[in-house]
Amino acid sequence: MMTHGYWRRALPVYLMILPGLLYFIVFKYIPMFGVSIAFMDYSPFKGIGGSEWIGWDQFRRLFSEGDFWLLLRNTLVLNLLDALIFFPAPILVALLLNEARVKWFKGAVQTILYAPNFISWVVIVGITLQLFATGSGAINNLLESWGYDRIELMTDPHYFRWVWLLQNIWQGSGWGAIIFLAALSAVDPALYEAAEMDGASRLRQLRHITLPALSGAIVILFILRMGHIMDLGFEHIFLLQNPMNQNVSEVFETFIYKIGLNQGDYSYSTAVGLFKSVIGLVMVLTVNKLAKRLGQEGVF
Amino acid sequence: MKKAVAGAIALSLAVLTMAGCGSNGNNGSHAGEASSAAPTGSNAGEASSAAPAGSKADDMSDKIKIEIMAASWTGGGWPDNNHPIIQYIDKKFNVDLQIQWVPNANFVEKMNVVSASGKMPDVIRLDPTMFQKWVGQGVFLDLQPYLSDYPTLKNVATPESWALLNPEGKTYAIPIYETPQNNTYVRSDWMDKLGIPMPSPDEFTIDKFYEIAKAFTTQDPDGDGKQDTFGFSALGNSLQLGDPQLIAAFGLANGWKEENGKLVPVETQAAEWTSFLTFMNKAYKEGVLDKDFITNANFNEKYAQGKVGFALDMHYQFSQTTNAQLQAVAPGGKFVELSPPAGANGERGTRTPTSGMTKVVLSKDMDDEKRDRILKMFDWWVSPEGEDIIKNGIEGVQYEKAADGSYQMTDALKAEGEGRQSLLWNWVLRGNTNTFNIYKWSAPEWAKGMEQSIVNAQKYPWKNASDGYLSASQTYTDKGAELDEKFLQTVLQIISGKKPVSSINDAIAEWKQNGGDKIIEEVNAAYQAGK
The missing domain is CATH 3.40.190.10 (Periplasmic binding protein-like II)
Structure with a gap:
């Protein structure tokens, strides 16, 4: 039973929720109705009300698209590499930093490692091009002067995935480590002291104290990561893309950009985006369930 | 012939129907459009005699805001809409020119976003691909009935250029003159x-x-x-x-x-x-x-x-x-x-580019007064008087006359860079001569070289x-x-x-x-x- 007194106390709190709630309603929920154009032959001049409903045609077109499997494969391969190699990188950085005992050293290294997070992809890719360009890049010039062959790092499709992955790690691992460092700072130092008394080595301490302390954060971040199994971030891939590496670099985001914004095929690009979101949702739910079954706390 | 007439009627009917659909959301202007579009299908001659009534009625007493969207290239557009040349035009035609410069690399994207929002600028410069894409949607104004009232503008291009890419009997854009360079x-x-x-x-x-x-x-x-x-x-x-x-x-x-x-x-x-x-x-x-x-x-x-x-x-x-x-x-x-x-x-x-492939279109969603004002402005724009202002700028601001009668750039324009005063000419609408980069103060020797290089580029058409x-x-x-x-x-x-x-x-x-x-x-x- 909610009494008058309850509301008097609770009302200010509810009012404080209001701006956030409005934000989600106006900017997240209302635009969702726009998804309906995925089922239309949408023309901006007829509007959502006037355009013709065509059911699942856009999705049929997507699945029969010659490039559909290519897009799916590229998206999944890149995401898998990302989840297996990039995802553990910040954890490793956090563990290493945690072991550093000299305070100024730890601080300096941490700052250096997370600084790249503030550099935009345009600049990162630009620098990479300057350094690794086949004909004029500094590194290739050096390689040649030492008698090695030039490496077509930016145009040979074989290198694309690794260039992309390493740039991700370079840019993101320092920043990503912050959250794990925060989790580690919550560990009771008494645990380490006790372990040391018992004669546990550094490695054993790591295995039995540090890692268990991190596991909650790792699992939650991993579940959230799985929700983005179809997302790669448009900008980075788009900047690295050129006609030579398209077979490995064309992913859903770049495809949506090309058909939606460059060709103005709004319905089709919305359908592709919706397909992506549905897969993402399924992945989050599945991994969440899996985590719970393994005895970990899920996201919800 | 019979077939062509029938086709034209069918087409104009189709366009009319579409126009009807498109403007349902825009209250008010609908009636004006219908009356201005109707005569085209039946007889172009009638239309042109009907049109002047509208243009004469405009005594330019109302200030009209005109939005123009065009691609910008190296150096970008002017930072704001207070440029002396814009102010000059604003005063001369009692308008408020709002120019939106979009970097060329993003123009297609921008155009798709703008059109998805359903709110087109009044005047847009478009490349042929985009023009073709939108022309069938019935969103551009047919200029055919009004052109004869603006002879200078009409003479800026050949009839072939005016007709290029348009459905028969329609003129949805002002063609841009082009030459190989x-x-x-x-x-x-x-x-x-x-x-x-x-x-x-x-x-x-x-x-x-x-x-x-x-x-x-x-x-x-x-x-x-x-x-x-x-x-x-x-x-x-x-x-x-x-x-x-x-x-x-x-x-x-x-x-x-x-x-x-x-x-x-x-x-x-x-x-x-x-x-x-x-x-x-x-x-x-x-x-x-x-x-x-x-x-x-x-x-x-x-x-x-x-x-x-x-x-x-x-x-x-x-x-x-x-x-x-x-x-x-x-x-x-x-x-x-x-x-x-x-x-x-x-x-x-x-x-060798084909003249008239690049187009300047007017949005269909405008009243007669605005349409007449824009066309009047463009008619002056491509006249010798307009060219002088739009290409060279304003005497005392962009250039000065020396004692010996020759012209020279002011320090302000030198600092800004030669050519920065002629953006409206080069990036929005220009006349049909090969002197677009030659200014009042250009050295005659250099100007000759410029014209010669265009003559040379025209030698081997492809x-x-x-x-x-x-x-x-x-x-x-x-x-x-x-x-x-x-x-x-x-x-x-x-x-x-x-x-x-x-x-x-x-x-x-x-x-x-x-x-x-x-x-x-x-x-x-x-x-x-x-x-």
Whole structure:
């Protein structure tokens, strides 16, 4: 039973929720109705009300698209590499930093490692091009002067995935480590002291104290990561893309950009985006369930 | 004839219906549109006699806000809409010009976003692809009934240019006059250094081109003791590779060519591609072609760095910018003009744009008063008086008259950069002369060079035979870009030695099978119908 007194106390709190709630309603929920154009032959001049409903045609077109499997494969391969190699990188950085005992050293290294997070992809890719360009890049010039062959790092499709992955790690691992460092700072130092008394080595301490302390954060971040199994971030891939590496670099985001914004095929690009979101949702739910079954706390 | 009339009526009915649908949301202006659009279908003569009533009624007493959207290029648009020239026009026509400059690289994207929002600017400058895409949607104003009231504007283009890309009997845009301006250039200081005489147009064959380019690569023309120069560069982002003059020399079409009364696309010219790609692959292997060409987005930087021997651009660029930049790193460095190289069978060409492919459209959603005001403004814009203001700027602000009667730039314009005053002329709407980059204060000698370079560029026309017909192909609109992207991929792989030259035949077959055959069919149907 909610009494008058309850509301008097609770009302200010509810009012404080209001701006956030409005934000989600106006900017997240209302635009969702726009998804309906995925089922239309949408023309901006007829509007959502006037355009013709065509059911699942856009999705049929997507699945029969010659490039559909290519897009799916590229998206999944890149995401898998990302989840297996990039995802553990910040954890490793956090563990290493945690072991550093000299305070100024730890601080300096941490700052250096997370600084790249503030550099935009345009600049990162630009620098990479300057350094690794086949004909004029500094590194290739050096390689040649030492008698090695030039490496077509930016145009040979074989290198694309690794260039992309390493740039991700370079840019993101320092920043990503912050959250794990925060989790580690919550560990009771008494645990380490006790372990040391018992004669546990550094490695054993790591295995039995540090890692268990991190596991909650790792699992939650991993579940959230799985929700983005179809997302790669448009900008980075788009900047690295050129006609030579398209077979490995064309992913859903770049495809949506090309058909939606460059060709103005709004319905089709919305359908592709919706397909992506549905897969993402399924992945989050599945991994969440899996985590719970393994005895970990899920996201919800 | 009968058929054409029936077609025109059907079409105008269709447009009317669409117009009806489109403007339902826009209250108010609907009635005005219907009355102005109706006469066109029945009789154009009647319409033009009906129109002046509207234009005479406009005594310009109301201030009208006019939004213009146009692409901006190097240097970008003016930072705000308070430029002295805008203020001059605002005052003269009692308008409030709001110009939205969109960097050209993002223009297509911006146009799609703007149209998705359903709110078009009043005036937009569009490239042919975008014009064709939107013209069928009934969103542009048909200017046909009003043009005869604006004779200066009407005379800015030929009737063919006015009609180009439009449905019969309709004029949905003001056509932009265009001329070829790009020529082949070579580093004259390198030629001198290596003792190579300047070839005459007859001597300048594609083999000669290669011979010189190879000398530039291997004989250290910049004298730094390192083999770090190359003959020519290319771009990896379009099928012409930024080197149309080379493509032309191998007999490849500028998009499409006519052969035995049929239109043939460049993507199917197997023999020509084979010899062109053999040439390019050899150039790549021997270092004559820039090894970084695939990731190049533009040439100017490369030219200015002093590592490349041949170049392609307009005289304005070299004489005003590139040569000066080049001399900062290579004293004495200079690019001078050559004819395009001639191929084995004597083919040679400079890419020749078709006047009227680029369009300035007016939005359909405007009242008669605004329409008349805009057309009146543009009528003055392209008149000698308007040209003087819009191209040169305003006396006392952009330039001054010296005691001896000659003109010179003010310090303010010098600081801003010559040409920055003529953005409205070059990027929005201009007249039909070749003097667009020549100003009141330009040195006569230099001005002559400018005009001569355009005359030279016009010597070897290389046109796209499908201009005006390609729009008829729905398959091209849907898949053309995607198909060309795949085709380009193979071209680049062959040039860089990843695939044998013969694999171009697979690319051609794939292009045809995945939609190319249909494009050829549709374009040729339109071509036969339009002949």
